[in-house]
């Protein structure tokens with residue numbers, strides 16, 4: 196049969212094959228399911244392209260070296276123990292499944308191999324599969340591959356699309372799936388399952404998360420851990436809900452002068468800012484003080500603090516952990532001051548996810564040669580660390596260019612003194628301070644006190660004149676702006692059903708709490724520990740009864756309360772804004788002066804709270820106190836005023852205007 200092209204002799208009892216003169220054109224041969232124990236030398240079968248010898252009793256691959264056209268060889272279900280005898284054949288499809296092979300070998304010359312089936316063997320390593328640039332499909336099901344690290348042998352196969360590692364011990368590894376997807380990003384099918392895009396993104400985010408994801412995860416983690424702790428109203432929550440707590444964040448590359456500038460700034464603007472020291476697990480550099488520059492802590496303490504929900508943000512730099520704690524910020528806010536903090540860009544990314552709206556000042560040494568020299572002179576960093584830090588200069592500049600507005604200002608720190616002058620100028624502008632005012636910061640508090648002390652219905656006109664011509668105008672304008680910005684954002688944003696339900700629940704809980712009703716179960720769920728009674732913050736008052744406390748307050752001693760929002764129904768919005776921004780009944784209670792009239796203030800959040808319904812507002816605005824002949828008498832306590840700690844220490848927090856994220 197000289198023209199025979201295809202021969203199928205499967206399912207017989209043949210013990211040998213090709214014991215005849217080969218037909219010239221024979222290309223495809225199937226001798227599967229026979230009893231062939233040994234392969235003959237096929238040197239005469241040069242035209243053979245496909246040879247199937249599955250389900251025989253062959254122990255050794257041999258006799259193929261002259262089959263120069265063989266592209267498909269299948270020897271499944273035999274007794275082969277070694278991969279050998281392929282020579283330089285142009286094999287594209289090789290099936291050796293269900294044999295007794297322990298090691299992948301002799302494949303290096305199969306340069307155009309595309310499909311390899313080694314399932315059902317005893318293979319434990321993937322070594323030997325490298326450099327097969329055309330390999331698209333690998334089936335290694337039911338083998339003994341146990342280590343995820345084996346995957347690295349196939350990670351550079353550019354065309355690998357389908358991989359089967361089912362029934363291998365490495366399947367038991369918890370991160371097997373995502374690890375393989377991350378290591379072999381070009382796969383479309385793994386373990387007979389199509390891979391979807393979400394899984395690929397998940398794998399990428401797990402093993403090489405982009406910085407934005409790291410920051411988002413950090414924020415998420417810190418929020419969750421902090422929510423697991425007893426909840427309280429933070430000192431940094433300003434009475435006007437629309438005004439963010441003022442914060443200044445200096446950001447820039449390592450040892451670029453952030454810390455030094457922050458300290459100098461806080462010294463000069465001590466009536467506005469307090470240095471907020473981050474926590475770190477790195478060792479102190481020469482000259483750095485514990486709790487002065489950083490809080491130096493061990494890895495264990497850091498981890499514990501993290502779990503206890505202490506941090507607002509954390510980040511890693513140079514293998515060391517850094518974090519800004521809630522306590523740091525609240526401690527400063529309690530004193531009525533703004534926080535001045537410095538951190539790396541990683542921290543900023545996380546902080547930008549929070550509700551804080553700081554001013555971010557980028558401090559960059561533009562002269563990289565000088566910066567490198569500074570780093571070297573410090574003698575603290577290795578060569579690679581210095582190179583990394585210098586490279587980060589461009590990184591910071593790129594972020595600033597690529598994301599306009601990401602930082603509020605950029606200051607060149609080549610010369611620290613000039614940088615400081617520029618920084619001061621900037622801060623004065625933010626604070627709305629004229630040069631003259633800025634020169635004597637210590638007067639600010641007195642000045643503010645004076646303004647407030649003079650306030651009364653009689654001199655209201657003077658007050659407005661003053662406030663519209665001084666730093667307070669900036670203060671008010673900024674509050675207005677914040678209000679408008681946040682209001683428009685709120686109006687524009689479409690809430691999803693879950694958000695709407697959540698808001699309704701929160702409003703209801705707030706309403707009920709304000710009405711004096713027992714909070715709903717879910718409210719108490721979060722209050723594991725004793726929830727601080729707002730009133731307890733006023734330490735000089737009787738704690739036993741809120742009502743008595745008010746009655747026994749300093750009025751009796753002749754100290755007056757200046758009206759706040761509680762002239763309320765008739766009071767102007769402008770007034771409300773002014774008074775709500777940190778000027779509270781309790782804070783003003785410290786200033787002696789004429790007691791013109793008194794009424795119990797409605798806490799400013801309530802006044803500005805657009806969520807309250809009419810009925811609640813009316814109830815809340817009912818005066819519970821009355822002044823007759825400068826005497827103070829309790830009528831009926833409608834609710835307990837929500838006066839928080841920290842609200843009564845300083846009058847005005849620095850008016851950092853306009854939020855920008």
Ligand SMILES: Nc1ncnc2c1ncn2[C@@H]1O[C@H](COP(=O)(O)OP(=O)(O)OP(=O)(O)O)[C@@H](O)[C@H]1O
Pocket residue numbers: 447448449450451452453454455456537560569608609610611
């Ligand atoms: N442009 C500069 N010229 C001279 N010295 C500088 C300059 N910039 C920083 N330094 C010095 O480098 C040292 C490190 O600065 P600093 O601690 O303020 O940096 P940092 O940015 O806070 O660093 P880290 O992020 O590591 O805490 C300080 O002694 C500072 O005086």
